[in-house]
Amino acid sequence: MLNRFCKPVCQGVALAVALCAGVASADVRISDGWLRAVPPVSPTMAGYLTVTNEGDTSVNITGARSEIAGHAMLHSMKTLDDGTRKMGHLHHVMLAPGESFSFLPGGDHLMLMKLQRVPQPGESVTVCLTQAEGEAICAGLPVLREAPSDS
């Protein structure tokens, strides 16, 4: 009963914290971020967010890292002509001033690998986007069992 009440509340609070506390670098903002909760035996998990360049020079996002993952990367997702879906390494995302890019379920996403531990729903995990030049852009992302739009 407590769990039933706590789950949506905890997820909501975690989500609100992440959505409100998005800004993590001077001119680059992370928003709408979350990680999809997975079973404790999972070796990988995916993350989603929107990154916006609010500065006046271009930004080149070249990778990702996280405190809980031995390795993280940007992943592309393509739908091929036969309808199958293929993942691959997304080497960089170039953002002109004012541009945004969204990593979304079923699309391009962040992939956290070699997990040192698997965070569970309700936790917040720091995830950083690395740039070709300049500091990494970090934000605390809530771990959610369901996509924010589905819950």
Next chain:
Amino acid sequence: MRKLLYVLPLLAALVLAGCGKQESDLPVNTRLGGDFTLTDQNGEPFSAEKLKGQVSILFFGYTHCPDICPAVLAQVAQVYRHLEEEGVADQVQPVFITFDPERDTAAHLKEYLPWFKADMIGLTGSLEQIRAVAEQYGVVFIKDQEAGEQGYLFTHSDYIYLLDEQARVRKLYPADFKIDEVVTDVESLL
């Protein structure tokens, strides 16, 4: 008397409709599905025959898949929870078939699936067995040649299949299916 001739058949039809089960208008897909035998998460043989007598939500994937497969598993679990609230979940069986038997052993599926709290059956087998089932359902999966830090991945199709109580395919959904749509369709088959 003449009026009775018109009214009686109408009454009879109404009574029959009330007594009998309403047939779902989801068409039977005769090109997909069929018999198969795989191994469940307890290491026991599992044949398609066991799907009969309940409605099944069947889908393919692999547990090392970071994005689409966990999303589909989570969504199927959501469908299951809705059906639990409606009191009909015991008539519905979610079934996950891996196409990565090398890593998704029965033991691994047994550890992985209960977390979703949807009473899922996980099926694995030899690559030949799985390839045969995948062909029956029109599923394509190709192991990527390039294995990165994450190990190998698959390029794959990602449909979800709704099976009726005779294990016949009645509808396909894309991976980003609408929860309410599946719940409604499942209930139409019960």
